Amino acid sequence: MSQSSYSEIFRENRALIDSGASPVMNALRDRALACFEKYGFPDARCEEYLHTDISQWFAPDWGMNLGRVKLPVNPSEAFRCNVPNLSTQMHFLACDSYMKKDGQPTLVEGVTVGSLLEISRSNPQLVGKYLGSVVEMEKPGISALNTMFMQDGFMVHVPRNVRIDKPVQLVSLMSGAVSMLSCRRILVVLEQGAELRLLLCDHSSAARECLSAMVVECVVGDNARLELYDLEETSQTNSRVCDFFVSQGRDSSVHASVLTLHNGRTRNSFHSVFKGPGASLELDGIAISDGNQHVDNYSFVDHASTDCISSELFKYILDDRSTGSFAGKVLVREGSQRTVSAQTNRNICLTRESRMFTQPQLEIYADDVKCSHGATVGQLDEKALFYMQQRGIPMKEARMLLMLAFAGEVLDRIPLDSLRSRLTGLVELRLRHGQSRCEGCNVCK
Amino acid sequence: MKDKTKETDNILVRELSQEKYRYGFTTDVHTDIIDRGLDEDTVRLISARKGEPEWLLEFRLKAFRYWMGMPMPHWAHLDIPPIDYQNISYYADPTVKKQGPKSVEEIDPQVMKTFDKLGIPLEERLALSGGVAVDAVMDSVSVKTTFKQTLAEKGIIFCSIGEAVKNHPDLVREYLGSVVNYRDNFFAALNSAVFSDGSFVYIPKGVRCPMELSTYFRINAQGTGQFERTLIVADDDSYVSYLEGCTAPMRDENQLHAAIVEIVVLDRAQVKYSTVQNWYPGDENGRGGVYNFVTKRGLLRGVDSRLSWTQVETGSAITWKYPSCVLQGDGSQGEFYSVALTNNWQQADTGTKMIHLGKNTKSTVISKGISAGHSQNSYRGLIKVGKEATGARNYSQCDSLLLGSQCGAHTFPYMDVKNETAVVEHEATTSKISEDQLFYCNQRGIPMEQAIGLIVNGYAKDVLNRLPMEFAVEAQRLLSVSLENTVG
Numbered sequence: 043m044s045q046s047s048y049s050e051i052f053r054e055n056r057a058l059i060d061s062g063a064s065p066v067m068n069a070l071r072d073r074a075l076a077c078f079e080k081y082g083f084p085d086a087r088c089e090e091y092l093h094t095d096i097s098q099w100f101a102p103d104w105g106m107n108l109g110r111v112k113l114p115v116n117p118s119e120a121f122r123c124n125v126p127n128l129s130t131q132m133h134f135l136a137c138d139s140y141m142k143k144d145g146q147p148t149l150v151e152g153v154t155v156g157s158l159l160e161i162s163r164s165n166p167q168l169v170g171k172y173l174g175s176v177v178e179m180e181k182p183g184i185s186a187l188n189t190m191f192m193q194d195g196f197m198v199h200v201p202r203n204v205r206i207d208k209p210v211q212l213v214s215l216m217s218g219a220v221s222m223l224s225c226r227r228i229l230v231v232l233e234q235g236a237e238l239r240l241l242l243c244d245h246s247s248a249a250r251e252c253l254s255a256m257v258v259e260c261v262v263g264d265n266a267r268l269e270l271y272d273l274e275e276t277s278q279t280n281s282r283v284c285d286f287f288v289s290q291g292r293d294s295s296v297h298a299s300v301l302t303l304h305n306g307r308t309r310n311s312f313h314s315v316f317k318g319p320g321a322s323l324e325l326d327g328i329a330i331s332d333g334n335q336h337v338d339n340y341s342f343v344d345h346a347s348t349d350c351i352s353s354e355l356f357k358y359i360l361d362d363r364s365t366g367s368f369a370g371k372v373l374v375r376e377g378s379q380r381t382v383s384a385q386t387n388r389n390i391c392l393t394r395e396s397r398m399f400t401q402p403q404l405e406i407y408a409d410d411v412k413c414s415h416g417a418t419v420g421q422l423d424e425k426a427l428f429y430m431q432q433r434g435i436p437m438k439e440a441r442m443l444l445m446l447a448f449a450g451e452v453l454d455r456i457p458l459d460s461l462r463s464r465l466t467g468l469v470e471l472r473l474r475h476g477q478s479r480c481e482g483c484n485v486c487k
Numbered sequence: 488m489k490d491k492t493k494e495t496d497n498i499l500v501r502e503l504s505q506e507k508y509r510y511g512f513t514t515d516v517h518t519d520i521i522d523r524g525l526d527e528d529t530v531r532l533i534s535a536r537k538g539e540p541e542w543l544l545e546f547r548l549k550a551f552r553y554w555m556g557m558p559m560p561h562w563a564h565l566d567i568p569p570i571d572y573q574n575i576s577y578y579a580d581p582t583v584k585k586q587g588p589k590s591v592e593e594i595d596p597q598v599m600k601t602f603d604k605l606g607i608p609l610e611e612r613l614a615l616s617g618g619v620a621v622d623a624v625m626d627s628v629s630v631k632t633t634f635k636q637t638l639a640e641k642g643i644i645f646c647s648i649g650e651a652v653k654n655h656p657d658l659v660r661e662y663l664g665s666v667v668n669y670r671d672n673f674f675a676a677l678n679s680a681v682f683s684d685g686s687f688v689y690i691p692k693g694v695r696c697p698m699e700l701s702t703y704f705r706i707n708a709q710g711t712g713q714f715e716r717t718l719i720v721a722d723d724d725s726y727v728s729y730l731e732g733c734t735a736p737m738r739d740e741n742q743l744h745a746a747i748v749e750i751v752v753l754d755r756a757q758v759k760y761s762t763v764q765n766w767y768p769g770d771e772n773g774r775g776g777v778y779n780f781v782t783k784r785g786l787l788r789g790v791d792s793r794l795s796w797t798q799v800e801t802g803s804a805i806t807w808k809y810p811s812c813v814l815q816g817d818g819s820q821g822e823f824y825s826v827a828l829t830n831n832w833q834q835a836d837t838g839t840k841m842i843h844l845g846k847n848t849k850s851t852v853i854s855k856g857i858s859a860g861h862s863q864n865s866y867r868g869l870i871k872v873g874k875e876a877t878g879a880r881n882y883s884q885c886d887s888l889l890l891g892s893q894c895g896a897h898t899f900p901y902m903d904v905k906n907e908t909a910v911v912e913h914e915a916t917t918s919k920i921s922e923d924q925l926f927y928c929n930q931r932g933i934p935m936e937q938a939i940g941l942i943v944n945g946y947a948k949d950v951l952n953r954l955p956m957e958f959a960v961e962a963q964r965l966l967s968v969s970l971e972n973t974v975g
Contacts, residue, residue: 089562379892391907394874404898405564406917409889413917417902420910 043103045082049075052190055108062110063193064162066170074189077179084182093367093399094309094338096184099281104223104253106191107137113217130211130241131155137216137254138226139194149206158195158227168199172231176259176289178313184283188225188257195227200236202263209239209269209461216254216280217247228258232266234291239269239458248277256284264291264318269457270298273465274305278333281307292318292347297457300339301465302329303472307336314352315344316378322351326452327368330472332361339367345374345381354385357452359445359473360396369401370415376407385415390422390448445473508767510605511737516597518581518626518708524573527551530680533578537649537683540656550669550679557673563807563836564865564897568741570778575743577681579626579708598630605734607703609633619699619730620645624715626708627683634698644689645700648716651687658689662720666749666786666813674745674780674807678714685715685746690725690756699728699955704744706735706766706777712743719749721756723789728759730958733802735767739775741804742767746781754789754816759797761954762810763962766802773832773861776804783810787819787845795822796839797953799962804833809867811840814848814876821850824950828966829862829894838868838899843879843909852883855947858894865897872909879909887917888946890939 043051052059052075060068083097084090107113113136131149133156134141140157154161154168162169179186196212216224232238246252262268274282282305290296302308314323329337343352358366368387389398402415422444430440449469456462521532530551534544559570581598602609602623609623609631620634622645629647638645644655651659669679686702706713721727735742744766752758760783769776779802785794796810812821823839841850850870858864866885887896898915920942928938944951947966951959 376893389904391904391909394907396907398902398904400902400913402898402900402913402915404887404915404917405895406887406889406897407895409892409894409919411889411917411919415898415913415915417900417913418911419902419904420912421907 043101045078045097048100048187049079051106058108059191059193062108064159064166066162066166066173067192069170070174070189074179074186078186078190081180081182081186088182090311090340090369091182092369092401093365094336096283096309099253099283099307102221102251105220106223107139108191108193110139110193113137113139130209132211132213133196135196135212135214135226137222137224138192140196149208149210150204152201152204153206154197154199155210156197158197158229159193161197169197169229172259172261173229174259176261176287176315177257178287183285183311184255185257185285188227188255188285191225192227192257195229197229198238198240199231200233200238202233203235205237206239209241209458211241211243213243213245215245216252216276217250219250221251223253223255225255228256230258230260230268230270232260232262232268234263235265236263237267241271241461242273244272244274244276244282246276246280248279251279251281253281254283256282258284258286260286260288260296262288262290262294262296265293266291267294268296270296271456271461271465272298272300273468274302274308276305278306278335280305283309284311286310286312288312288314290314290316290318290321290323293320294318295322297324298326299452299456300327302331302337303468305331305335305337309338310340312339312341313344314342316347316350319347319349321347323353324455325352325354326455327356328449328452328469329358329366330449330469331359331364331366333364334362335364337364337366341370343372343383345372345378345383348378349380350378351382353383355452355455356387357449358389358398359392359448360390360398361392363393363395365397367399369403371403371405372413372415374406374408374411374413378408379410381408381411381413383411383413387417388448389419390445391419392421442473446470508737510734510765511767512604513736514597514601514707516581516595516601516707518579520576520579520708520711523576523710525575525577525681529577533681533683536578536580537652539652542660543652546664546669547680550676553670554673554676554680557676560673563867564863564899565805565807565834565836567778567805570743576708576711577714578683579711580628581625581707582628582630598625601625601705601707602630602703605703605705619701622647622686622702623705624684624702625705626711626713629684629686638696641694641697642691643694643696644687646687647684648687648718649684655687655689658720659687659718662718662749662751666751666784667747667782672782675747675782678716678745678747678782682714682716682747685717687717688719688727688729690721690727692722693724695725696727699730701730701732704731704733706742706744709738710740712745715746717746717748719758719760720751721753721758723754723756725756728955729761730955731760731762732765734765735777737767737770737775741776741778743778744780748781748783750785750794752785752787752789752792752794752819755791756789757793758785759795759955760785760810761958762798763958763965764798764800764802764806765965768802768833769804769831771831773804776833777802778805779803780807783808784813785811785821786813787816787821789819790816791818792816793820795824795953797824797950798826799950799954799965800825800827800835800837801965803835806835806837808837809839811842812850813842813844814850815844817845818847819845820848823850823852823854824953825854826857826947826950826962826966827855827864828857829859829864831860831862833862835863836865836867838866840869841871841881843872843876843881845876847878848876849879850881852881852885853949854885855950856885856887856896857890857943857947858887858896859890861893863895863897865899866915867899869901869903870911870913872904872906872911874905876906877908879906881911883913885915886946887915888943889917889919
């Protein structure tokens with residue numbers, strides 16, 4: 043379907059979409075439509091989407107659950123987290139619908155967590171204040187499309203000076219009887235001094251082709267701290283376009299890890315803006331791909347304030363015919379003095395058919411800065427492999443060790459111990475079993 | 488301490504922006520300028536003026552028709568005011584005398600004087616021993632080429648491209664457009680349609696060129712653009728070092744310079760191409776200055792061939808320039824060393840493309856950007872490794888130095904790797920002059936201004952060291968004078 047057919051579908055079904063959502067959500071749709079019609083999907087000339095033509099992804103005639111038909115998925119049966127030492131509070135999304143579970147204990151007094159639809163109905167003021175506030179729709183991409191069609195999703199709101207120790211985990215399951223497109227929306231709000239760890243797990247069923255156009259918006263208040271982990275363990279038939287938007291207040295700190303372990307085609311865009319001085323961002327990513335998989339990570343860090351620190355580390359291991367792309371842009375605006383920014387992208391191509399594109403960018407308009415970026419594309423070190431083989435380690439194992447160490451550099455930056463060991467385990471599993479399914483859920487099987 | 492640094496920084500930046508452009512004079516010489524405007528007749532007229540054969544006119548017309556259908560590119564990080572291509576004169580000949588027939592031997596003394604003033608001796612006896620052979624180009628015409636005879640004894644052809652078309656048509660026809668196709672980009676198409684004199688160099692098999700070859704470009708006439716075209720062919724096992732320099736008068740209008748340089752390097756040959764680009768950069772308010780939109784590319788066709796680009800970019804209001812290497816021959820090596828200094832309201836978007844196609848090809852990119860005043864300085868580079876380029880190796884390093892809080896430094900590297908055995912590395916840093924280093928120098932009695940000059944020169948040394956001696960002195964002076972003359 044072309045861009046105009048999406049506008050048409052939207053116009054024809056406007057009443058249906060609105061009735062399945064809340065007035066707060068519906069209020070954003072007119073502007074979204076205008077933006078979508080103006081900018082639409084990025085074409086091949088769009089610098090930010092140079093190696094991923096997502097308009098092709100949207101071309102098939104996807105089904106959309108605009109009528110809010112209840113999907114027959116039982117999350118507790120479908121998903122089973124087998125990772126030790128990690129206790130989380132779990133929430134489920136089936137496609138874009140929040141699945142209510144009875145008996146979920148409240149985390150901490152005052153914290154709002156759950157269905158975006160329900161919260162926006164019960165507390166429209168709160169949602170209205172933040173929803174769409176940091177999302178940039180005035181450029182080609184999917185954030186306008188998502189805003190047009192969003193009906194449900196997930197929301198966390200942490201009030202002032204509240205700390206949540208127990209990580210919140212959101213498991214999204216993509217499955218259905220037909221090929222589905224889902225536009226889910228995730229809204230994370232941390233008020234001044236709040237703290238949250240959020241783990242997003244993306245799973246899908248291999249039976250049908252799925253496409254998710256997802257927007258995650260995070261408003262991080264002054265002095266707040268957010269740890270965001272996004273783990274994709276979908277299947278070859280899954281395509282995902284995910285736009286993250288993060289706005290950081292004064293002295294806030296954000297750690298975000300974007301891990302792509304199993305997927306079909308993935309495009310993640312991470313937009314971050316420093317609204318106040320003294321904020322810091324750690325943005326990491328790992329992509330392990332084989333077969334015909336495609337992983338494209340784009341990041342844009344906007345140093346709009348002084349004394350902010352950003353550090354990015356992205357690593358790719360590409361096997362078979364998979365392709366990887368990384369583009370990272372760091373913008374230091376005029377007057378953003380004492381900015382420190384480092385960006386590293388390291389990639390290993392294991393086969394001749396695998397391809398890597400990398401494109402770091404620096405745009406600097408202030409003079410008192412320390413900015414650097416580095417990018418490499420290469421193979422496993424033959425000397426190291428030889429050294430290990432000499433000492434009796436078989437070739438296969440030696441390669442494994444090197445790849446683990448390569449990915450380990452990113453994993454080591456994860457602050458939460460239990461999660462680090464869990465993710466390290468998952469990465470090892472992924473590397474050892476090649477294309478085998480993740481052990482965590484039944485959906486993929 | 489900090490405040491003091493700031494203060495001196497400001498003085499420095501101010502002085503730097505007020506540094507006079509030494510080559511801003513004009514020469515009053517009778518120049519034959521064709522009417523402004525560009526259409527097929529203009530192309531035919533230029534071709535006729537130069538007495539070109541039919542095939543070259545066809546080449547020009549093809550390019551012109553293609554150019555007509557092209558939009559002006561806007562992808563560079565540059566703010567280019569609209570250019571009225573109909574308001575430029577595309578051909579200006581200062582060698583035509585008012586009366587009497589034109590004679591190559593007799594050069595207008597005014598023109599001679601101009602080049603003397605620029606420090607380019609056109610009389611062979613004045614050149615230093617072992618000196619440099621010069622092809623001097625003013626506006627659209629090559630004024631004189633020195634040491635032609637000495638070079639001819641070795642079989643080396645060094646002349647203007649117009650002369651080469653007449654005397655060596657087969658060579659020109661074989662190689663012209665073989666590296667930069669007229670469809671390559673907007674300015675390449677424009678140049679292919681209206682190009683005027685540049686240099687032609689042919690180094691025969693096994694010959695090591697005994698002296699540096701150099702072309703000096705000078706824009707003199709008002710309301711004109713310069714569209715020179717240079718073609719260098721290095722046959723098997725040969726070696727040549729080629730230098731290029733350029734200046735223009737100070738004017739309030741923006742003059743367009745859109746050149747093409749093509750280099751063909753055959754088996755085991757080696758070419759060194761050095762540029763000191765010092766076009767008029769405009770005044771401290773950003774008025775005037777040359778638009779420098781240049782396509783430079785080398786095709787390393789032969790095995791183990793080598794091409795090295797070295798450039799010192801200090802001039803031009805806007806620079807759009809990416810000297811590139813197509814590494815086609817197995818074992819070929821490409822190098823790119825660049826210092827780009829922007830000041831006042833100058834803008835530069837410059838870098839390189841290294842296209843690895845052959846096996847075991849190597850490339851090195853070292854780029855140093857220095858921004859001051861309100862200028863914007865960007866590095867843009869592409870490292871591409873083709874499917875068959877087994878064992879390709881690249882190392883790129885781009886550093887930027889910021890002097891002043893109003894300027895910008897940007898880096899846009901692209902890496903596109905299609906072969907798993909390739910090793911590609913890219914590093915970039917951006918910072919201001921380290922206060923520790925300044926403090927260290929101050930402590931040892933080196934005043935702030937000198938310390939900054941010292942550090943900047945040290946910073947650019949990696950590149951300056953690659954320049955041939957004659958140019959290194961010039962380049963170093965260009966950098967240091969602007970930075971160090973604040974002392975007393």
